[in-house]
Amino acid sequence: MKFHRQLRCGLLMLALSGASTLVLAAENTATPAAASATGVTTATTATIATIATTAPQSWPEDSVYQLDLKLQIQTGQQVPLSVDAGSPVLVSMFYNSCEYVCPMLIETLQMTEAALTKRERAKLKMMLVSFDPARDDVAALKNIQRQRHLDQRWTVARSDEDSVRSLSVALGIQYRQLESGEFNHSTAIILLAPDGRILAKTTKLADTDPAFIKVLKQTLQTAGKQGGAKSKPAANAAP
Secondary structure, eight states, X not given: OHHHHHHHHHHHHHHHHTOOXXXXXXXXXOOHHHHHHHTEEEOOSHHHHHHOOOOSSOOOTTBGGGSOOEEEETTSOEEEGGGGTTSOEEEEEEOTTOOSHHHHHHHHHHHHHHTSOHHHHHHOEEEEEESOTTTOOHHHHHHXXXXXXXXXXXXXXXXXXXXXXXXXXXXXXXXXXXXXXXXXXXXXXXXXXXXXXXXEEEOOOSSOOHHHHHHHHHHHHHHHHTTXXXXXXXXXXXX
């Protein structure tokens, strides 16, 4: 059974590590022809609008924060999905018992951070949400933060199954739980604007994506000109 899990993860890793897709928000200035030539496509709002509930704050209609979801984070706190609103956020989904692709995903996020200046990193937030809330309890989330040396800018979170599914649909990440309890899943890193709009997406693993880094740096520069990021509550820091 372990061999088959390794094989599935290995095949998925090979399939994903060579793929890279960039998705920009609809207000980008590229013409349709230029977008087609560069592999850049515009984001649509239909998926989010279909599954969104009434949020307590008014967000753009194409904002992921339209999903009024509650997350339990590594400190045990309950926070809204929009906990990092006001800052650009890199968000992805994972599960703790994944032995190959998910650790590589976290390493790719860390490599992406390392491609930034210290000032740029200070403006950026990071979020990982588990596919597996049944097994990834608060203790598991804390353990991930500790083992991976994730600082206070990182949110490692879980939620109920319905909320996890809604978020995965909004982010365009697919997953399916197997009889063994493991998961088949796609992997992506998504850049959210300070208001929760999806600005860019990459599926490249084990290395940085230059096109994605370019959009990320531009977004962080813009966030700085607009007055900087809103701080995350101090209680979200590692214990």
